[in-house]
Amino acid sequence: MAHAHGPAPEGLDAFFAPRGVAVVGASAEPGGPGHQIVAQLQRTHYPGGIYPVNPRATEVLGLPCYPSVLQVPGPVDLAVVVVPAAACLVVAAQLAARRHQRGDAAAAVVVSGGFAEVGDAGRQLQDQLVRTLRTAGIRLVGPNCVGVADAHVGLTTSFDLGPYPAGGASLLSQSGAFAMSFLQWARPLEMVGLCKLASVGNMADVTLTELLAYLADDRCTRVVGVYLEGVADARAFVQTAARVGRDKPVVVLKPGRTEQGARAAHSHTGSVASADAIYDGAFRQAGVVRARTVSEFYGAVRAFERLPLPSGNRVAVLSAVGGPGTICVDEVAAQPGLQLAHFSPRTRKRLGAVLSNLAAVGQPEGYVDMTGAVVARTHGDALRILLEDEGVDAVVLLTPPPAFLDEEEVARSVLQAYRDQPEGRRKPVLVVITFGDAALAARRILEKGGLCTFEFPEEAVRVLARMVEYARARERLRS
Amino acid sequence: MAHAHGPAPEGLDAFFAPRGVAVVGASAEPGGPGHQIVAQLQRTHYPGGIYPVNPRATEVLGLPCYPSVLQVPGPVDLAVVVVPAAACLVVAAQLAARRHQRGDAAAAVVVSGGFAEVGDAGRQLQDQLVRTLRTAGIRLVGPNCVGVADAHVGLTTSFDLGPYPAGGASLLSQSGAFAMSFLQWARPLEMVGLCKLASVGNMADVTLTELLAYLADDRCTRVVGVYLEGVADARAFVQTAARVGRDKPVVVLKPGRTEQGARAAHSHTGSVASADAIYDGAFRQAGVVRARTVSEFYGAVRAFERLPLPSGNRVAVLSAVGGPGTICVDEVAAQPGLQLAHFSPRTRKRLGAVLSNLAAVGQPEGYVDMTGAVVARTHGDALRILLEDEGVDAVVLLTPPPAFLDEEEVARSVLQAYRDQPEGRRKPVLVVITFGDAALAARRILEKGGLCTFEFPEEAVRVLARMVEYARARERLRS
Numbered sequence: 001m002a003h004a005h006g007p008a009p010e011g012l013d014a015f016f017a018p019r020g021v022a023v024v025g026a027s028a029e030p031g032g033p034g035h036q037i038v039a040q041l042q043r044t045h046y047p048g049g050i051y052p053v054n055p056r057a058t059e060v061l062g063l064p065c066y067p068s069v070l071q072v073p074g075p076v077d078l079a080v081v082v083v084p085a086a087a088c089l090v091v092a093a094q095l096a097a098r099r100h101q102r103g104d105a106a107a108a109v110v111v112s113g114g115f116a117e118v119g120d121a122g123r124q125l126q127d128q129l130v131r132t133l134r135t136a137g138i139r140l141v142g143p144n145c146v147g148v149a150d151a152h153v154g155l156t157t158s159f160d161l162g163p164y165p166a167g168g169a170s171l172l173s174q175s176g177a178f179a180m181s182f183l184q185w186a187r188p189l190e191m192v193g194l195c196k197l198a199s200v201g202n203m204a205d206v207t208l209t210e211l212l213a214y215l216a217d218d219r220c221t222r223v224v225g226v227y228l229e230g231v232a233d234a235r236a237f238v239q240t241a242a243r244v245g246r247d248k249p250v251v252v253l254k255p256g257r258t259e260q261g262a263r264a265a266h267s268h269t270g271s272v273a274s275a276d277a278i279y280d281g282a283f284r285q286a287g288v289v290r291a292r293t294v295s296e297f298y299g300a301v302r303a304f305e306r307l308p309l310p311s312g313n314r315v316a317v318l319s320a321v322g323g324p325g326t327i328c329v330d331e332v333a334a335q336p337g338l339q340l341a342h343f344s345p346r347t348r349k350r351l352g353a354v355l356s357n358l359a360a361v362g363q364p365e366g367y368v369d370m371t372g373a374v375v376a377r378t379h380g381d382a383l384r385i386l387l388e389d390e391g392v393d394a395v396v397l398l399t400p401p402p403a404f405l406d407e408e409e410v411a412r413s414v415l416q417a418y419r420d421q422p423e424g425r426r427k428p429v430l431v432v433i434t435f436g437d438a439a440l441a442a443r444r445i446l447e448k449g450g451l452c453t454f455e456f457p458e459e460a461v462r463v464l465a466r467m468v469e470y471a472r473a474r475e476r477l478r479s
Numbered sequence: 480m481a482h483a484h485g486p487a488p489e490g491l492d493a494f495f496a497p498r499g500v501a502v503v504g505a506s507a508e509p510g511g512p513g514h515q516i517v518a519q520l521q522r523t524h525y526p527g528g529i530y531p532v533n534p535r536a537t538e539v540l541g542l543p544c545y546p547s548v549l550q551v552p553g554p555v556d557l558a559v560v561v562v563p564a565a566a567c568l569v570v571a572a573q574l575a576a577r578r579h580q581r582g583d584a585a586a587a588v589v590v591s592g593g594f595a596e597v598g599d600a601g602r603q604l605q606d607q608l609v610r611t612l613r614t615a616g617i618r619l620v621g622p623n624c625v626g627v628a629d630a631h632v633g634l635t636t637s638f639d640l641g642p643y644p645a646g647g648a649s650l651l652s653q654s655g656a657f658a659m660s661f662l663q664w665a666r667p668l669e670m671v672g673l674c675k676l677a678s679v680g681n682m683a684d685v686t687l688t689e690l691l692a693y694l695a696d697d698r699c700t701r702v703v704g705v706y707l708e709g710v711a712d713a714r715a716f717v718q719t720a721a722r723v724g725r726d727k728p729v730v731v732l733k734p735g736r737t738e739q740g741a742r743a744a745h746s747h748t749g750s751v752a753s754a755d756a757i758y759d760g761a762f763r764q765a766g767v768v769r770a771r772t773v774s775e776f777y778g779a780v781r782a783f784e785r786l787p788l789p790s791g792n793r794v795a796v797l798s799a800v801g802g803p804g805t806i807c808v809d810e811v812a813a814q815p816g817l818q819l820a821h822f823s824p825r826t827r828k829r830l831g832a833v834l835s836n837l838a839a840v841g842q843p844e845g846y847v848d849m850t851g852a853v854v855a856r857t858h859g860d861a862l863r864i865l866l867e868d869e870g871v872d873a874v875v876l877l878t879p880p881p882a883f884l885d886e887e888e889v890a891r892s893v894l895q896a897y898r899d900q901p902e903g904r905r906k907p908v909l910v911v912i913t914f915g916d917a918a919l920a921a922r923r924i925l926e927k928g929g930l931c932t933f934e935f936p937e938e939a940v941r942v943l944a945r946m947v948e949y950a951r952a953r954e955r956l957r958s
Contacts, residue, residue, distance in 0.1 A: 036883075113837055113850060113851070113852070114837055117837075117839075118836070118837055118839075175800070175801050175803070177800035177801065178800075178802035178803060178806075180879070181879065185913075185934070227802060229802075229805060255805045255809035255810075256805075257809055258809050259812070259843075260808050260809065260812035260819055260844075260846070261806075261808050261809025261810075261812055261813075263808075263842055263843035263846075264804060264805040264809065264843060266842070267839040267846075268801035268802065268804070268805050268839075269801065293935065293937045294803070294806060294935045295934075295935050295937075295938075321654070322654050322656065322747035323652070323653065323654020323655075323657035323706060323708075323747070324656060324657060324660065326654070326708060326735075326740060326747050329739050329740050330734035330735060330736055330737050330739070330740025330743065333736075333737035333738070333740055334736055334737050334740075340739055358592055360596075360597075363745070364738075364739040364743060365739075367739070367743050367746075371592060372592070372656075373592070400656050400659070400660065404511065404512075404515075434657075456772065456773045457773065458772045459774075
């Protein structure tokens, strides 16, 4: 195994590129996290050593099981700990001993809950845990988390994230459920490619800010999505975000607008919440893209992962469905950062030549209603014309699952028009396919081809507004 | 056939309970609307006569085809017309003649486009069409629409709505695509039961207001959802909505907040748009529930269709996932119309007895974080306790697809707790199951059992806010 013979990874690399992983609390019986984590590592074909640790088992899923981390033979850079909170201190002491003796064991993910989030006794336990690990030079992610993953390496410490399409989106989250939720939601249509994931839980040691700084230099990360409940080093977090933002977008979802939300966050991860308005202003300064809802977060991370940034805010709306098209135009006009494009006379003429005479062009400016009389090819023909208009920076295309057309043909025609744009001068195309699950084949082709599909027109427009917002902020951050 | 021998239906009943339907422009070849409409009527097992009409065919889908409506033998109360715009005038003349000779043919749905929505020439055509039909006493829905449906009767004039779960939601829409989109979206999980549907298109004769008034007295309609681009009789529409609202909620989605949106609406259905602020104020007065997004419209119609109204605005949030729970609490606190419930000492004590010691109760007030340590039964146990607290008017329950639990067991436990509430004193329960498609079996059980499931916490909270808003308005309208 290549991993086993390389040098020990430094700093946070021990979490994402460990030569070997010990799963402390691994169990031979299915049904618990300690069993599942080993199973998931096998499913992702993690190329390093997988070492179950449990004094009450000799084998887990076909792998030899060791009584403690001290007995594990190969290099173990990362330990995943799933034993009850009180027992974690013993494990920490063993890890410290191992690090002293062998020089590896530089990183620990403590999945178990029962620490700062449950009150004072838990907080004391957590403080002891951190002290033991820090003294030994071991970094800690957690406790109370699902830990880390890297889809390119084939690594996960989660109990329900198996092999995942690799891509450019990295996620940092103070909620394991939140991060998993996004990935599972996007999985069926492969709507997002994952790079690195870190669920930080109580953030007793490794902070969001450190991870964010780490991702700034991570070559495969194109966008960072952060679910943030509250950090002690808010200023440092925002400064780091501004630095990252010069190259890649940072999308943040942060509850805690209300006092009650802040209290819920506190009881969840014991996190420190500052006044929301301070975050809000700081985010704006730092070019952080703040998503307003979970769905907007999903959409924005997705769009940044695969679409080019718009070079301006002039939006064309191209629709085969009148009602959703109307809603879309209304939403574009209502977004302060966006405006409807003005078509050139040439564009109008060219559109006239490919559309049916029932179609309406430029009523209002920037809007094309192809009407239900459209055929599959027309989708691509009209899109290509709009993308070739220098007055258009982005296109939102709306279509139902075609009742009388071949949906895959519609999708291929749209995709071809997008791809025909010269490399480096591509413009974002957001495709709204209404009707939920009724056009999955079309959505799959479009997503696989690098476009983003949405079910609701407002969703697509709001995501586009976030893209324009970031593109502007990036210019400012770079100047 | 019972239909064939009954008396001719009066007024708008001819659209929803016709004794026979003629499909003018029916085609023997698959692929066009004229063929599909006949196929859909067969699929819904429409119990009246189905009469394809087309001079160039002798048989369509096993049914005899007639050269014109004048030759159709049985009673024809409704004619669905899918011939090109110009040919519609000839059909109208034949319908008028038939009505004169036979006394039936009281209603026509003109599906074809090419009328007022395409400009002056089309508008003239439309005026002539209406004149011919009105003179003969024939009411018209359309043109430029998908027409009508009744899921209880098994009737549809649409080319892509087959058999649909019957229920209490009626839809009126100035966009065929919008209405179809909602139904198709909701279909896989049977998330909404349909009563009547009318896609009104250009509204050349039968108006939204007339249909709304008609639904006021419709026994199976429990909620009316309206997609509204603009009506000439705005005052009458709002007055009618207020009258309907005394008994059943009217949920409206209306684009046209912006001038550009209003122009797009105009080019879509040639509809008259008034200033949006006027509508907004009038809606509030009339107790109309205004949905802000397509997704909120879907959610609100659905919730009103199956859930009881809350008798107050005190919301409990019960969560098995910290992050989404925090987001949910934040959203409840941020909604002006909602507040977090205060648990009674008894409730706190009872919750303490069923929850794990990792759980957090009342941090903040109204919030229960069961944590990932929850088991299937606990979902129902905790929900029952909350529903039995007189200080709780509604519950939002959040859970991921259980990694280590049986998802159907979770769903059944939740459903049982809801059903154990005494009939007539039930409280709304909105269930958020994150992770998209990963827990379809659980969602199916809950939806079938009469609850509403959501993917996003904010979505559920906003829908609940609309329910509270309507419950208050109804009291005012009734007093």
